[in-house]
Amino acid sequence: MNLELITQLGYVVAAALFIFGLKMLGSPDTARRGNAISSVGMLVAIISALLGQGIVQYEYIIGGMLVGGAIGAIAARSVAMTAMPEMVALFNGFGGAASLLVGWSALAPDAGAFTLTTIMFSILIGGVTLTGSLIAYGKLSETISGAAMTFGGQKIVNSLIVIGVLVSAFMFINNPNDPNWLYAVIGLSLLFGIMAVIPIGGADMPVVISLLNSYSGLAACAAGFAVDNNALIVAGSLVGASGIILTQIMCKAMNRSLTNVLFSGFQSVSTTVTEVEGEIKPISVDDAYYVLEAATNVAIIPGYGMAVAQAQHVVKELMELLENNGCEVNYGIHPVAGRMPGHMNVLLAEADVPYDQLLEMDEINPRMESVDVAIVIGANDVVNPAAREVESSPIYGMPVINVADAKTVFVLKRSMASGFAGIENPLFYKDNTRMLFGDAKESIGGLVREFS
């Protein structure tokens, strides 16, 4: 029997399983099985590749798979759900690095111009994904400052790097025997990944991480062209498409274009301070309890601050007490709440909050008028009414959760410092807003004690 044919048929089966698995990810009921089916697809693909012609040394392959698999398994078991953005960023980087190495390794003396071009793509995208993801990881884990790092002439420097990469790649394709051009492509790609991510601030990370996710897929796709392998092309482009869609959703949720996120940051707009009328009205845990005790409909709007305070479990406790008190509780999740798409949903799911109580922004907004108390936990820009009311505001036009429409709004906040975007939030000064200052976990813990 022809082994090559078996390998190719194996890839067809694997691709079908990936597609089917992703399709089942369309509903929370079937998602877990979908993921399992996708992993079976991967197993089929790997076995098919091992059967492929010309493989003579299995020990190194198996060794590499065991080492990598063990690292992956340990990471997957030990990571805290609050740290998922960092972990996904790091994994994106590994994917990029693997594609870079595959592209490099696929260089053969007899390679034609088309293959060399795809190898250059694979190295370029893989290299940018690797270092870009490492910087994103550093920012998310706060190993390096999460602030946008900008300097004069940044655009010029970046343009020069891009031109340098393109020229080096062109020279290498025409002189494949001169490895210096290859090293230049690798070095400049790695440098470009760093330069591309440092000017992007912490609050824009959902966009960056989605985009890097897409790059890791596109890098695999380019590597697929380099080694002439269908499985890589199909799987890589599925991942690429997924990342691009998430990137679009994130940009739309911030009412910003991708170019705006990637190249400008918020730094230029933070100067437009608008005078806000009204005064801050703090509330004590005691008084907040009396209001909640009388409420029949509560909406909880979480943000990154909930993850930082690790407050998701105590939030769930409060939700149960409210429900036992005959109150309806829902959550309003803004698409860019947190540091990656769906970050809040995973945290709350881990705390045993049923997913049908996690409402998207478009579902919760029409209901907001019938809500007695909206509790904002560690969110700021995503509930800022300036996005609707103040035309001069830098976030004007961004879709937000209209918490001010609720009868009462509780804002849990550490202090009066403004959000990541550095934008004044008129919500805090509204007549129906009460500020519950302090650590979110402690404040909610206090409410839980009052109830029980």
Place this chain on the structure above:
Amino acid sequence: MAGAEYLLFILMLSIFLGFELINKVPATLHTPLMSGANAISGITVVGAIALAGTENTDLAHWLGVGAVTLASINVVGGYMVTDRMLGFFKKKED
């Protein structure tokens, strides 16, 4: 093997298919979607296997082994963490 135009044809079809599939994933599952996609991008392991295991120059061989290792982190870690996360998602029981 196949020519470039055939590979491009596959690329075009799978990108469109990817858009159709992913558009249907609800926002609540976006994090597992990303980590699951991460695992799938570990498909590079398949390309790396061929390079690590064939008669090749030393450099190409070791680059291939490195790629196998890195991509395996993605595959195993990605699928396991996605499974762990999806295990949390429960419907309201009543």
